[in-house]
Amino acid sequence: MSATFQLDGEDIPFTPGQTIMQAAKAAGVYIPHLCWHPDFPAHGSCKLCTVKLIDAHGGRFGSSCTMEAQAGMSIENRTAELDDKRRTLLQMFFVEGNHFCPSCEKSGNCVLQATAYELKMMSPHFDMFYPDRPVDASHPDVLLDFNRCIMCSLCVTASRDVDRKNVFAMGGRGILGRKIHINSESGRLADTDFAVTDRAANICPVGVILTKRKGFAVPIGERRYDKAPISEQVKEPTA
Amino acid sequence: MSFELETASHPETLRRVAIEPVSRVEGHGKVTILLDDDNKVHQVRLHIVEFRGFEKFIQGRPYWEVPVMVQRLCGICPVSHHLAASKALDMVMGVKQLTPTAEKMRRLMHYGQMLQSHALHFFHLSSPDLLFGFGSDVAARNIVGVVAAHPEVAKKGVLLRKYGQEVIRMTAGKRVHGTGSIPGGVNKSLSAEERALLLKDAYQMVAWSREAVGIIRGLFEQNLAQYNAFGRFRSAGMCLVRADGAMDLYHGGLRARDIDGKTLFDHFDYSRYWDVISEGVKPWSYMKFPFFNSLGPDEGSYRVGPLSRVTMCDSIPTPLADKEREDFLAYEGGSAAGATLGYHWARMIEMLHAAESIKDLLHDDDIVGSELMATGERQERGVGVIEAPRGTLIHHYRVDENDQVIRANLIVSTTHNNQAMNTAVREVAKQYLDGREITEGLLNHIEVAIRAFDPCLSCATHALGQMPLEVAIVGADGTVIDEVTRGSDGLTRHLP
Structure with a gap:
């Protein structure tokens, strides 16, 4: 029998070396997350997957995507305390970018939006930043709308490690300065060897990297998160 | 040129009544009336004070996003904008x-x-x-x-x-x-x-x-x-008609008739609408005043919407409605149709x-x-026209080689009807307000005239009378003589 740890009181089996997040996903239990993807090493940057490891001193917080599972651990996940913190983090994501769901073609398929619904985020709460972020429409098949970027860096990893093209890089400092850069002399996507079939072209959890001329082709009701909340789709394949 | 009662000769000597906001009419409509000491009307203007900005902020957006984005102009008839934009972008995609x-x-x-x-x-x-x-x-x-x-x-x-x-x-x-x-x-x-x-x-x-x-x-x-x-007033009109002259609310050519019912153009290809209509501006209104080019800005205003469509089409292609159209046109010698x-x-x-x-x-x-x-084969420009509930709606876009919108022009029904609504409001003011004390009921006559054309300067909540109405009567020296407010309970109160 494999070792287990407790997640919100439920026994979760794991194999040595698995993280809390990996074991939870394998068991079909949802831990909210944005930057983590099962096919790639953990990035640990969004902090939405923060859980609480109960110990003799009350407990300590950690990212479940980087925390290795140990037998006998007791972990809190969907508690009011943690979901409150996650909601605040989400609100910060929403105000840092320009997320206009009503006219966004990623609506219904967007992990950020689905997570906000899951965590019952009712308003952005904080003042909007309205950052000035460009749209790069130069590529014939792919549109980049950086207004919606949440800096998960999945495109950077996929382009570097799977496509072997290094099209994207994270650069700059500060909330408004840090952003995704395009690895070409002009800074335009058209001047890279990026292709619509690349892994990086199909990994964005939000509406930044989009295949052109396909927006709104899937009717309301048939989009991924129209059918069931994100917490009930843990076993479904991730894009 | 100024229309009768559009501009008073000595506004500084008159007191001002403002109906703001206009209720059960959507958005931010406002009517200002200038009265002399005998309550005689000297100037009436309907202002649409909202600024939308859609034409500007869709610049740079990918064209396939536009039908979903621009419908947010309105909560009552978003489908009209959704479809007019789609039709314009069909043309951009080269889909005939x-x-x-x-x-x-x-x-x-x-x-x-x-x-x-x-x-x-x-x-x-x-x-x-x-x-x-x-x-x-x-x-x-x-x-x-x-x-x-x-x-x-x-x-x-x-x-x-x-x-x-x-x-x-x-x-x-x-x-x-x-x-x-x-x-x-x-x-x-x-x-x-x-x-x-x-x-x-x-x-x-x-x-x-x-x-x-x-x-x-x-x-x-x-x-x-x-x-x-x-x-009541006489007006030119415009609407879409099918190739056989029948009513078609989704697609057709433009038909226009002047004030005497004479045809100005018929089955006109709307993709070059600017050859037959232009948009004029007046210093006192954010909303433009469209006119027929052949008649010019002074004589060329027109009205659109149900009255223009039903009276100008040759038939309605469903039997019960067509019978009703015939009865309407024949009623009391055609009086209701005007x-x-x-x-x-x-x-x-x-x-x-x-x-x-x-x-x-x-x-x-x-x-x-x-x-x-x-x-189809991709084009740079697209125009989509549809007969929206309130009247002819024109969407016009230019899209660059990267699929981004670089220019947009929207002429909505309310804009086509701008001059007509102003005229109707002036006629009502002349009929019902001249020389009488201002009461809520009388002011509502003006709103009734606006609502005949358009409830759609509004969101659905106004239907329950929750939109407060404020009327200020301002003396010639600028002092407020009386102020009346209508609250969300629908009751009118004088302010202390």
Whole structure:
């Protein structure tokens, strides 16, 4: 029998070396997350997957995507305390970018939006930043709308490690300065060897990297998160 | 040039009455009236004070996003913008002919919109004035009052609108702000279940729409002199017509007639609309004043919407509505067809046409087809024109080689009707306000004239009378002589 740890009181089996997040996903239990993807090493940057490891001193917080599972651990996940913190983090994501769901073609398929619904985020709460972020429409098949970027860096990893093209890089400092850069002399996507079939072209959890001329082709009701909340789709394949 | 009562010669000597905001009319409408010491009207202006900015902020956006984004202009008739933008972008995609399923799904969506919007306009927003009288007790002059006094009328109005909203939901995905129409086609057809569900009530909707025509006809018969004279003025008109001259609310060529009914242009290809109409500006209004080029800015204003469509088409392609059109045109020597309140009668005839068209489309097997999209050779420019509930709606876009919108021009129905609404309001002010004390009931006469054209400067909440109305009477020296407010409870109070 494999070792287990407790997640919100439920026994979760794991194999040595698995993280809390990996074991939870394998068991079909949802831990909210944005930057983590099962096919790639953990990035640990969004902090939405923060859980609480109960110990003799009350407990300590950690990212479940980087925390290795140990037998006998007791972990809190969907508690009011943690979901409150996650909601605040989400609100910060929403105000840092320009997320206009009503006219966004990623609506219904967007992990950020689905997570906000899951965590019952009712308003952005904080003042909007309205950052000035460009749209790069130069590529014939792919549109980049950086207004919606949440800096998960999945495109950077996929382009570097799977496509072997290094099209994207994270650069700059500060909330408004840090952003995704395009690895070409002009800074335009058209001047890279990026292709619509690349892994990086199909990994964005939000509406930044989009295949052109396909927006709104899937009717309301048939989009991924129209059918069931994100917490009930843990076993479904991730894009 | 200035129209009669548009600009007073010595405004500084007059006192100013402002109806702001105009209630049961949407958005931020405002009417200002300048009166002399004898309460004689010297100047009347209808201002639409909202600034939308859509034409600017869609610049740089990918073109396929536009039909979903621009429909946010409005919560009452978003489908019109959704479809007009889609038609313009069909042209950008080089699609000259949609698949039969796509065209019929779009038409079904449009007729659903026409049904719900006309029902809302007539029953929720205008029937309180018509059933209770323009100057009746303001506390009861709303849809809740109609429910209490005429429960059957109110119920049918509410259910007609609900049915139209269901048609929209099943074609667009949502009752308000759906995504069903996309450049080149649609993203869904009807399922067999959806078709059966809509068919179940389709005949009832036709019957109720027919009754609704009877209601407005009955109101005309009871108040003939008042209805025929109210805000009456002669006007040129414009609408889309089908190749055979019949009414077509979704597609056609432009037809225009001057004030005497003489044809100015007919079956004009709307993709070059600027050859026949231009937009004028006036220093006192944010809204433009379109005019026919051939008549110029002074003489070339016109009206659009149900009255223009029903009186200018050669026929209506559904039998019950066409019979009603003939009766309307023949009524009392054609007098109702020239009345401002004739808009409501024409509106109900169109609602009947929409209900009949929905029923017919639901019997057409293309509506459950699977060929949804067409393709073509990409173009730089696209113009889409549709007959929206309030009138002709023009969307015009230029899209660059990267698929980004670089220019947009929208001429909405309310803009086409700008001069006509101003004229109607002036006529009413002359008829009812001259030389009399200002009362809430009298001011409502002005709102009644605006509502005949357009409730749509509004969001649906205004229908319950929750939109406060403020009227300020300002003396010649700028001091406030009297201030009246109408609260969310519908009661009017003088401010201390």
